[in-house]
Amino acid sequence: MEWFTAPEQWLSRLVMQRALAVVYVLAFLSAALQFRALLGSHGILPVPRFVAAVPFRAAPSLFQWHYSDRFFAGVAWCGVALAAAVAAGAADLVPLWAGMLMWAALWALYLSIVNVGQLWYGFGWESLLLEAGFLAIFLGNARTAPPILVLWLLRWLLFRVEFGAGLIKWRGDRCWRELTCLYYHHETQPMPGPLSWYFHHLPRRAHRMEVAANHVTQLAVPFALFLPQPAAGAAAALMIVTQLWLVLSGNFAWLNWLTIVLALSALDSSPVTEPRAYADPPSWFLALVCAVTVLVVVLSYRPVRNLLSRRQQMNRAFDSLHLVNTYGAFGSITRVRHEVIIEGTAVTPQEGAGEGGTDGGWREYGFRGKPGDVRRLPRQWAPYHLRLDWQLWFAALAPARSLGWLSGLVSRLLTNDPATLRLLRDNPFPTEPPAYVRVSLYRYRYTTRRERRETGEWWHRVWVRELLPPVGRDARDPTRGP
Structure with missing residues (x-):
């Protein structure tokens, strides 16, 4: 099964899955602690009113069948507990099929929340978490070697996140092409962080260098993800450094951290660890991975067409399950x-x-x-x-x-x-x-x-x-x- 698995990447998969589960913990915790005022029965945009007007097909969710504030809280807190268990390694202690079900439950529970979340959940990192979480279902666990096809799908997702963000900037506000957008961005971004004031007061030459480096990292480096190692790992490492810089300069929820998580899957862990011996994966797992790969390839048509379009949209889900989406942000920069x-x-x-x-x-x-x-x-x-x-x-x-x-x-x-x-x-x-x-x-x-x-x-x-x-x-x- 050498064509199907990459046993030398077991450590990259392990770190990536545990980190993704931590992001899930934060996402469910955010829902549990904030939903009542925003989406509850007496909230600003109540879920019951939304599901009464929107059919299940347009917004698949557990809450289409039943809603109460107590039920929503139960779903959110169950998500916190399950994600914490997976982060602690529970999905690696059970048979392959059971580990996959745990990841599938996380994805289904969070999809149920996002699809009734209305404007409170209209952010690109919601779809990004769902797409990454869906692919994680098919990454396997400690009972089987990482499947090469899913590792490539994760790189394809990381490529679309970075390249889409780069294109939306280059096609959008002229200040990106003139390298001047960061004269304003640190001051006008949605939620500045404790270091944003200091970033804003960097010399303008430093701001121009930041923008130029951003263009290189988002428009050129992503193509190296599809090269053999160590080139792909080096590209992923550069993306991680860039994302950490963004973490320091502002508050963008888990967007930067989730991008780092995706990049972890492309790092080459073979120089620091020995390949593990695995039995051949079961035929049903092989069939599922191949089917999911075909599905993602087919569903990638519209995101790719969007990337190539002069009227590129950013942060859009093309299907109600958020399986393959398009990403990008800050195509225009607010000056005031x-x-x-x-x-x-x-x-x-x-x-x-x-x-x-x-x-x-x-x-x-x-x-x-x-x-x-x-x-x-x-x-x-x-x-x-x-x-x-x-x-x-x-x-x-x-x-x-x-x-x-x-x-x-x-x-x-x-x-x-x-x-x-x-x-x-x-x-x-x-x-x-x-x-x-x-x-x-x-x-x-x-x-x-x-x-x-x-x-x-x-x-x-x-x-x-x-x-x-x-x-x-x-x-x-x-x-x-x-």
């Missing part, structure tokens, strides 16, 4: 950062009072990850995903398209909804809900080094306009329906 700021007051506000200030008793809600308090250094949250904070960044880019769910968020703040408040860092009304809540748009920029020394502030902000006027407790919640 806007932030949605939410405030409450315990008194009746006067018309026009308190714009951009604290008069009128307005007190600001603090969020865990998104910028707010100008004196607060952004925290490191990735690979954990703060879904509400991320959507507030999109709301600042396109406020008109976000007013519906923003109004739903405001209505829950007016009642001090416990599930919603658990998503926040700071509630300025801990004992009694506010009488009114308003939503404003601010312009943010990083302070200069001099401003930072003089004021202790990381950000400078200026009030731009009102997004939602003061809303009182008697206002109807548009997300709850008539």
